[in-house]
Amino acid sequence: MAAEALVVKLGGSLGGAEPALAEVAGYAGAVVLVHGGGPQIGAHLERLGFSTRFEAGERVTPPEQLEAVEMVLTRLGKWLAHALSERGRAAVAVSGRDAGFLRARAEARLGRVGRIERVDASLLFALLEQGYTPVVSPIAVDHEGALNVNADLAAAAVAGAIGWPVVFFTDVPGVLADPSDESSRYPVLARAEAEALMARGTIAGGMVPKVAAAFLALEAGAPWAAIARGEPGVLAGVAAGQAGTRLVLEPV
Ligand SMILES: Nc1ncnc2c1ncn2[C@@H]1O[C@H](COP(=O)(O)OP(=O)(O)OP(=O)(O)O)[C@@H](O)[C@H]1O
């Protein structure tokens, strides 16, 4: 049986980490890769003398910072497309500006941050049908121009729109009961329990939008969603329920 088609979100926290890239490049099934860029954006904004602020794990993006954010994200997308292509998986980087395929409305309290409202999946399928792996940079558009989109939420919107499972690759092995103890991974986490962990602050920082995104993806039609560390063999491990954290709407 052919390997399952997947949306994979690559955390910016992984940078160009070889284990994660190798895992995506070598995966036997179709992939749509969505990437983040938190640390790279932070470093670039700092070089430019901007200060940054997060709200519930999401970067506030004042209009004057949007150009820098988009430059870093789209460069990263091109870098990833090249890196995958070099590893034998021909990839093409696109953002929501291309064919206007990600449309969003602005979440004004966060500046030029967008909530995706429409994904035109035909661009992704056109690339996939020709054998190319789409690499999606999380920039969407509205009537005024570009919007920064949290990459976890972008991956969720894409997975929901095309009805594929989504795996969030990050720098930890899954959702942890004790963030300082990697052996405390939840193999499965139901929504009510996850919400309690967020209220208690056990799930914090960048893990908040990631967990929220997993549930959004499930609600939007993704058959399953998981959070895992990007490393060799992990996609098969996640599919078999042996790696990462599976997020489920109802307790199993
Ligand atoms: N309960 C928890 N379990 C695991 N990680 C947690 C938890 N609470 C907070 N975290 C933090 O969440 C981080 C992952 O989110 P983060 O946003 O930093 O990375 P990313 O989403 O992979 O990258 P990017 O945001 O750049 O795309 C972990 O490195 C960890 O520090």
Ligand SMILES: [Mg+2]
């Ligand atoms: Mg993040």
